[in-house]
Amino acid sequence: EIVLTQSPGTLSLSPGERATLSCRASQSVSSSYLAWYQQKPGQAPRLLIYGASSRATGIPDRFSGSGSGTDFTLTISRLEPEDFAVYYCQQYGSSPSVTFGGGSKVEIK
Amino acid sequence: QVQLQQWGAGLLKPSETLSLTCAVYGGSFSDYFWSWIRQPPGKGLEWIGEITHSGNTNYNPSLKSRVTMSLDTSKNQFSLKLSSVTAADTALYYCARYLPSSNFYYGMDVWGQGTTVTVSS
Numbered sequence: 001e002i003v004l005t006q007s008p009g010t011l012s013l014s015p016g017e018r019a020t021l022s023c024r025a026s027q028s029v030s031s032s033y034l035a036w037y038q039q040k041p042g043q044a045p046r047l048l049i050y051g052a053s054s055r056a057t058g059i060p061d062r063f064s065g066s067g068s069g070t071d072f073t074l075t076i077s078r079l080e081p082e083d084f085a086v087y088y089c090q091q092y093g094s095s096p097s098v099t100f101g102g103g104s105k106v107e108i109k
Numbered sequence: 110q111v112q113l114q115q116w117g118a119g120l121l122k123p124s125e126t127l128s129l130t131c132a133v134y135g136g137s138f139s140d141y142f143w144s145w146i147r148q149p150p151g152k153g154l155e156w157i158g159e160i161t162h163s164g165n166t167n168y169n170p171s172l173k174s175r176v177t178m179s180l181d182t183s184k185n186q187f188s189l190k191l192s193s194v195t196a197a198d199t200a201l202y203y204c205a206r207y208l209p210s211s212n213f214y215y216g217m218d219v220w221g222q223g224t225t226v227t228v229s230s
Contacts, residue, residue, distance in 0.1 A: 032213045033213075033214040035216035035217070037216075037217075044221065044223055045203075045217070046220075047216040047217060047218045049216075050216035057218070088153065090154075093214065097156070098156035098169075099156065100156065101153070102153045
């Protein structure tokens with residue numbers, strides 16, 4: 001089973017700052033099979049990034065994804081008030097077919 | 110605009126069977142694969158399993174012995190059953206879709222609103 005470890009657990013930043021979130025896999029993951037989601041309180045997760053670096057429909061370009069192998073990164077270039085949320089990485093393909101990271105919370109400093 | 114609307118019993122006793130249904134409105138049913146994901150209170154996301162548009166299933170090994178997924182193409186619906194529930198199955202349950210591809214994963218782009226299931230005696 002591929003385990004995804006996200007860090008930091010919580011990131012305290014101010015609006016306008018840059019957020020860098022990490023997702024490390026216990027085994028190599030094809031970048032084609034790595035996605036990122038945003039979840040706000042009381043809402044379902046929202047797809048942000050697929051294929052490690054492709055933005056989903058309607059996602060602002062301040063969100064970007066990168067990485068390969070076992071190390072992946074989600075970057076929010078300038079935090080907007082609506083970006084304070086929990087972020088999850090997800091891999092697809094290795095048994096079990098889907099695993100999620102434990103999440104990283106971006107909170108207002 | 111595609112919407113997933115889900116429903117099912119929200120309060121169960123230990124040993125009962127959880128049963129949830131997710132209906133697809135406004136989009137193709139046959140082009141997608143359909144998943145169930147759950148989230149215990151205050152915790153992260155756990156994938157339960159998936160069902161393809163042709164009815165093939167793939168379950169999380171940790172839940173496989175208790176999970177059954179099915180679909181009703183005539184109604185554009187798919188369902189989840191989880192048997193012998195315990196308090197550990199208390200969670201917010203989501204349905205979601207993704208577009209299958211042989212060499213790429215496009216992510217779960219549409220999610221249901223979530224159904225809270227509580228297991229308590």
